[in-house]
Amino acid sequence: MTHLSVNLNKIGLLRNSRGRDYPNLIAMAERTLELGAFGITIHPRPDQRHATYQDAYDLKVLLKRFPGAELNVEGFPDAQFLDVVLDVEPDQCTLVPDDPNQLTSDHGWNIARDQDALRPVIAKLKAKGIRVVLFMDPEPENMALAKDIGADRVELYTEAYANAFGKAGFEQVLETYQQAAQAALDAGLDVNAGHDLDLNNVQALCEQGRIMEVSIGHALTVEALEQGWNNVVKAYLAKLA
Numbered sequence: 556m557t558h559l560s561v562n563l564n565k566i567g568l569l570r571n572s573r574g575r576d577y578p579n580l581i582a583m584a585e586r587t588l589e590l591g592a593f594g595i596t597i598h599p600r601p602d603q604r605h606a607t608y609q610d611a612y613d614l615k616v617l618l619k620r621f622p623g624a625e626l627n628v629e630g631f632p633d634a635q636f637l638d639v640v641l642d643v644e645p646d647q648c649t650l651v652p653d654d655p656n657q658l659t660s661d662h663g664w665n666i667a668r669d670q671d672a673l674r675p676v677i678a679k680l681k682a683k684g685i686r687v688v689l690f691m692d693p694e695p696e697n698m699a700l701a702k703d704i705g706a707d708r709v710e711l712y713t714e715a716y717a718n719a720f721g722k723a724g725f726e727q728v729l730e731t732y733q734q735a736a737q738a739a740l741d742a743g744l745d746v747n748a749g750h751d752l753d754l755n756n757v758q759a760l761c762e763q764g765r766i767m768e769v770s771i772g773h774a775l776t777v778e779a780l781e782q783g784w785n786n787v788v789k790a791y792l793a794k795l796a
């Protein structure tokens with residue numbers, strides 16, 4: 556079985572677009588955990604347009620009511636992000652090589668280049684008992700170095716997988732991901748995966764048993780809208796009849 560951590564960034568984005576607390580991100584997290592999800596993921600960026608740093612503190616309080624459930628905070632390890640994460644002490648911190656103004660995450664770490672910066676960051680997080688995950692492209696040859704610099708897990712960046720799903724050449728792309736996951740396992744790392752996973756494509760990635768956790772937000776939010784839309788439009792029409 557693969558754990559599901561629901562990314563609530565898009566709930567934060569919707570909330571922030573109207574300047575009041577609706578939808579309430581913590582209430583959505585509570586619902587999600589009551590439904591049996593393993594965890595909640597947020598990815599606060601420097602402009603806090605999605606989840607905010609305060610959300611990390613509030614989620615930490617909520618998660619205390621759900622023993623065994625996990626909080627995963629993702630992001631680029633700048634000074635502010637690290638201060639918050641070291642203070643909140645989530646179960647897991649996923650380090651992502653985002654630029655400050657990035658639209659969304661679109662690549663994994665170049666560990667050979669960035670290892671000197673990453674080593675002390677990883678050590679600080681682990682000293683607080685936080686599991687450290689590195690966001691990685693599916694490159695089997697880089698997994699041993701991820702282990703060497705102290706990571707506990709990698710998260711495979713799955714946009715290429717999602718783009719290939721259902722198209723010619725998909726089997727080859729899947730094979731690349733399975734090889735990267737196996738290389739990570741062989742190096743002593745556990746394996747997470749995420750980005751653009753959805754109800755159609757998630758099973759094929761996870762069914763060989765190598766993926767411990769997926770974090771899903773964008774498609775899950777869209778799917779929730781699509782699957783709930785008809786009922787809500789009908790409910791409004793009934794009110795107005």
Ligand SMILES: CC(=O)[C@@H](O)[C@H](O)COP(=O)(O)O
Nearest residue numbers: 564598605629651659660750
């Ligand atoms: C690392 C990653 O892939 C996700 O955290 C993603 O960046 C979050 O989604 P948004 O960019 O849509 O907030």
Ligand SMILES: NCC(=O)COP(=O)(O)O
Nearest residue numbers: 749750751770771772773
């Ligand atoms: N780590 C990936 C994540 O949290 C969610 O990515 P997406 O489903 O919003 O693309």
